[in-house]
Amino acid sequence: MERKKIELPADVKKVESVGEEAEFPFDISPMYEGERIRKNEMYVELGGTEQPGFELVLALPEEEVEDMKVTIVGPDLEEMEEGKAYPYAMIYYVAGSQVETDLEPVIERRNHDFQNYLEGYMHLNQRYDIWIRLGKGAIKKGLKSLVQIAKATMMLFKNELPFIEKIETLYITEATMVEKLLNEVAMPIYDERDARVEALHDEDVDEFYSCTLCQSFAPTNVCVVSPDRPSLCGAISWFDGRAAARVDPEGPNRAIPKGDLIDEIGGEYTGVDEFAKEESGGEYERIKLHSFFEYPHTSCGCFEVIGFYMPEVDGIGWVHRGYPEPAPNGLPFSTMAGQTGGGKQIIGFLGIGISYFRSKKFIQADGGWYRVVWMPKDLKDRVSKYIPDDVRDKIATEEDAKTIDELKEFLKKVDHPVVTGVVRPVDGKKITEGWVEEEEEVVEEEVVEEAAPAAQVQPVQQFPVPTQQMQFPLQLPQLQLPQQPAAGGGVRLVIKDAKIYVDKIVIKKPEEKKKGGK
Amino acid sequence: MVVIAVTGKGGTGKTVISALLIHFLSRRYNLLAVDADPDSNLPEALGVKPRRTLGEVREVFQVSRDEMGTMNKEQWLEGKIYAEAITEADNFDLLVMGRPEGEGCYCFANSLLRGILRKLMRHYDVIVIDTEAGLEHFSRGTISGADYIIVVTDMSRKGLSTAKRIKELSSELNLNFKRIFLVGNRIMNGMGEDIIKKFSDEEGIELLDLLPYNEDILQLDIKGEPIVLIGENSDYAERVKKIATKLVGDGNGKNEH
Numbered sequence: 001m002e003r004k005k006i007e008l009p010a011d012v013k014k015v016e017s018v019g020e021e022a023e024f025p026f027d028i029s030p031m032y033e034g035e036r037i038r039k040n041e042m043y044v045e046l047g048g049t050e051q052p053g054f055e056l057v058l059a060l061p062e063e064e065v066e067d068m069k070v071t072i073v074g075p076d077l078e079e080m081e082e083g084k085a086y087p088y089a090m091i092y093y094v095a096g097s098q099v100e101t102d103l104e105p106v107i108e109r110r111n112h113d114f115q116n117y118l119e120g121y122m123h124l125n126q127r128y129d130i131w132i133r134l135g136k137g138a139i140k141k142g143l144k145s146l147v148q149i150a151k152a153t154m155m156l157f158k159n160e161l162p163f164i165e166k167i168e169t170l171y172i173t174e175a176t177m178v179e180k181l182l183n184e185v186a187m188p189i190y191d192e193r194d195a196r197v198e199a200l201h202d203e204d205v206d207e208f209y210s211c212t213l214c215q216s217f218a219p220t221n222v223c224v225v226s227p228d229r230p231s232l233c234g235a236i237s238w239f240d241g242r243a244a245a246r247v248d249p250e251g252p253n254r255a256i257p258k259g260d261l262i263d264e265i266g267g268e269y270t271g272v273d274e275f276a277k278e279e280s281g282g283e284y285e286r287i288k289l290h291s292f293f294e295y296p297h298t299s300c301g302c303f304e305v306i307g308f309y310m311p312e313v314d315g316i317g318w319v320h321r322g323y324p325e326p327a328p329n330g331l332p333f334s335t336m337a338g339q340t341g342g343g344k345q346i347i348g349f350l351g352i353g354i355s356y357f358r359s360k361k362f363i364q365a366d367g368g369w370y371r372v373v374w375m376p377k378d379l380k381d382r383v384s385k386y387i388p389d390d391v392r393d394k395i396a397t398e399e400d401a402k403t404i405d406e407l408k409e410f411l412k413k414v415d416h417p418v419v420t421g422v423v424r425p426v427d428g429k430k431i432t433e434g435w436v437e438e439e440e441e442v443v444e445e446e447v448v449e450e451a452a453p454a455a456q457v458q459p460v461q462q463f464p465v466p467t468q469q470m471q472f473p474l475q476l477p478q479l480q481l482p483q484q485p486a487a488g489g490g491v492r493l494v495i496k497d498a499k500i501y502v503d504k505i506v507i508k509k510p511e512e513k514k515k516g517g518k
Numbered sequence: 519m520v521v522i523a524v525t526g527k528g529g530t531g532k533t534v535i536s537a538l539l540i541h542f543l544s545r546r547y548n549l550l551a552v553d554a555d556p557d558s559n560l561p562e563a564l565g566v567k568p569r570r571t572l573g574e575v576r577e578v579f580q581v582s583r584d585e586m587g588t589m590n591k592e593q594w595l596e597g598k599i600y601a602e603a604i605t606e607a608d609n610f611d612l613l614v615m616g617r618p619e620g621e622g623c624y625c626f627a628n629s630l631l632r633g634i635l636r637k638l639m640r641h642y643d644v645i646v647i648d649t650e651a652g653l654e655h656f657s658r659g660t661i662s663g664a665d666y667i668i669v670v671t672d673m674s675r676k677g678l679s680t681a682k683r684i685k686e687l688s689s690e691l692n693l694n695f696k697r698i699f700l701v702g703n704r705i706m707n708g709m710g711e712d713i714i715k716k717f718s719d720e721e722g723i724e725l726l727d728l729l730p731y732n733e734d735i736l737q738l739d740i741k742g743e744p745i746v747l748i749g750e751n752s753d754y755a756e757r758v759k760k761i762a763t764k765l766v767g768d769g770n771g772k773n774e775h
Contacts, residue, residue, distance in 0.1 A: 034637025039606050049601070109590050125597035126590055194587035213625040233623035235580075239588050240626075252629065302623030321621055355584050 001188050003058050003101065006091060006170060006181060008073060015072040021151040025142030027119040028152055037122040037133040044080045046088035048131035052178050053088040054186045055130050057108035065095040067166040070150040074174030077134070078144055087178040088132060089171065089186075092157070096165035105193055107161065109243070114156035121149065127190055128182060146171050197239070200227045201360065202267060202289070208256045209241025210275060214300040220280040221300040221343030224256065224272055228361040229289050233302035234353030265426050266291040266365040284345050291365040292316060296350050301341035303351025305379065307363075308336055312404050313411055314432050315373030315418040316366070320354065323376040325398065328407045357383040367422040367431055373411055374401065388425075391417065519640055520766050521663065523647045523656070523695075526670035527680035528557055531703040534735055534745050535670055536648035537563035538758040541746040543766055544610035547643035551607075553614040554649040554661065561605075561612060565744030570602045571616025576627050595627070596634045611642075615655055632659055644766055651680050657691055666765050667698040669723065673710035678717050685723060701761065702728040726761050729754060 008014065047053020080086060094107060108126075115123040120138025124131040134143070143149075150169040157167055172178050202208075204227065211223035211231050223231045225241040236244075236253070244253035259271025267289030276287045286295040292307060299306070305320045310329050319327045319336070326332045340349040350363075362368050369391050377397040384392065394414040401407035411419055421434035524536040537560060540551045553560040553568075561568045575598045583591060605612040619628075639645055639661075647661060655661045669684050671677035685698060700723040702714040711728050718725040732754045738745055748755055 031640075034634070034639075035641045036600055036604065036611065036638060038611065040608075105588055109593070112590075112593055122600075124593075124600050126593045129597065131597065131601065197588050211626075213629055214623070231626070233626060235583055235591075235623065235626035240591055243590055243592070300623075302625060304622065 045085040046132040050085040062095040065166040218300040218343035220283040222279040299351030307350040317374035523664040532670040549610040552647040573616025
């Protein structure tokens with residue numbers, strides 16, 4: 001949408017004032033932040049639940065902005081009736097050599113901070129939700145006009161954000177105009193901004209943000225939040241990370257300079273690797289943001305959804321916290337979460353936030369949605385619109401399959417890409433071979449053996465036991481293997497530098513010799 | 519700002535004492551009442567009908583956060599708390615913490631909450647918190663600390679052992695409190711008085727008062743009427759008023775403590 005000044009009707013009644021104010025009848029300090037003006041202490045309310053209101057920053061060419069000018073349209077404070085609520089639009093025109101449209105929301109957000117520095121002025125919410133209360137005390141101390149509020153706010157904008165070279169304000173308290181501008185100007189701009197978020201990708205920014213809020217539970221976990229990868233808990237987007245890092249650069253959300261791109265498809269950057277190494281105390285050295293199998297992101301314990309690889313179908317299933325039943329691999333969310341959490345890289349499992357399903361780069365290195373074979377119906381319904389049309393119906397839910405065998409049958413029936421081999425959309429490369437016929441299984445196994453030179457040390461893999469042998473899961477806990485991991489029914493296998501195609505694992509009593517394969 | 523946390527075993531009457539402290543102190547001070555006990559009924563005792571609890575607002579946040587686009591989540595949450603979780607009574611504001619969180623990760627929501635509550639709370643002269651004995655909101659840091667901790671106990675062994683645990687817990691939690699006090703409540707005989715006095719001496723917790731069992735309070739409680747109706751000049755109310763004055767002062771900036 002084109003950015004231009006609001007055209008005011010020629011006959012509109014308005015107050016204008018240009019230049020800096022020498023003195024204000026109120027204190028200005030961050031200590032007033034958070035002050036709640038109670039109803040019986042309030043002079044008037046602006047916006048809020050009873051009246052329309054919005055705030056908007058528009059970036060304009062320098063010559064169009066008249067610096068430190070205020071225009072008030074509609075009743076000013078002195079003409080307002082005590083105890084009443086009025087409509088309120090706050091529009092700021094800003095200019096500067098570095099001021100671009102992209103900065104509008106960043107600047108706009110600060111209106112909240114700066115106006116809360118004003119004694120006796122409470123500003124809450126944002127965009128079309130703003131709610132302001134002016135205290136009676138402020139009026140007693142000499143506050144007469146919104147001009148004073150605007151001048152103080154503009155002063156703070158210029159002091160705190162020096163890249164703003166010129167700023168001009170238009171406040172409107174007249175209902176029809178506020179509503180008209182809200183619908184015709186402000187809303188389309190807010191929508192435009194949100195649309196830009198969808199279009200913002202890892203390659204468009206220079207910094208990602210870390211989140212270490214969970215380190216009390218998972219000391220080596222470092223969440224890396226990028227435009228294409230929200231936090232595992234689902235709470236923090238790249239924008240939240242940026243907002244938090246600006247407020248507290250040394251806090252739990254810190255900027256991670258991206259550095260150089262190492263792997264475009266997997267999403268690996270030198271800056272992220274360095275940061276991960278440092279923050280995990282050397283626990284791991286590489287992270288690929290959009291990879292499931294290779295140097296996957298660590299999983300804290302807070303993740304909303306866990307992904308699990310099922311070798312029998314060479315596909316990935318996802319299960320969310322709220323699904324209590326075992327997934328087709330025989331394990332419920334809680335068991336898998338117990339094995340995966342704690343800030344480790346566990347190949348074969350990946351914790352994510354539900355909003356990562358929206359990402360255009362969703363496990364793109366491993367085929368994205370085309371590698372996904374199963375998810376609970378609840379979860380699938382929630383993210384359905386982000387699943388590509390040509391694979392949506394091919395992803396099974398518990399209504400289609402509850403066991404591996406049922407899943408196999410279903411995938412075959414719908415001709416899921418994993419059956420014949422997955423071609424990853426990002427570069428058109430065929431990344432899986434598809435299912436091998438029964439007779440060829442032995443050959444496949446040998447390939448695995450050969451591909452295990454064990455030269456490089458890879459992270460330990462925790463492998464869920466009930467793979468093919470779904471009929472025996474209850475026998476497993478009786479094994480009492482030494483050093484068994486905490487999660488029930490798990491067996492620890494250490495497999496080095498190998499791609500795993502295990503068709504069957506047979507486990508017998510400890511006194512007998514254990515055999516792998518069939 | 520003076521923060522008073524009133525705690526003790528359930529059923530000892532801590533909510534009655536909290537309500538009366540709030541009632542008296544809110545006449546002279548800008549006061550925030552906090553109900554931090556999911557099992558208590560502080561709003562009823564005060565005769566205030568609360569709006570949403572903070573826990574409910576947090577749940578709304580958890581389910582709406584994916585749809586917030588580029589909106590600032592802290593500002594969103596703050597707006598909801600100010601508008602919906604804080605109830606304005608005639609003389610004070612009331613914040614009900616509500617139930618603890620459900621499943622899922624609340625690290626981010628709680629981290630935002632801590633910041634918002636800290637900014638909110640510093641603007642009140644007095645904050646009275648009715649809190650359960652586990653001091654959960656303190657251990658989680660949603661409430662950052664207290665100046666005075668009042669442990670309410672009745673004559674029961676359980677009341678006293680809870681009091682002892684609270685004392686230990688409050689030291690462990692690093693609440694930075696100035697003093698911890700004991701108030702005996704529902705004391706029906708001299709033996710009860712002796713037991714509590716002895717406990718106070720042994721544990722080194724200063725005893726503020728031994729409040730009697732009060733039939734009027736019981737009647738109000740049964741009828742579900744506000745405790746503050748027991749009458750200004752009743753002996754019980756007068757004695758709680760004294761406690762209030764001792765902790766905060768007389769309203770002219772003088773603190774007798």
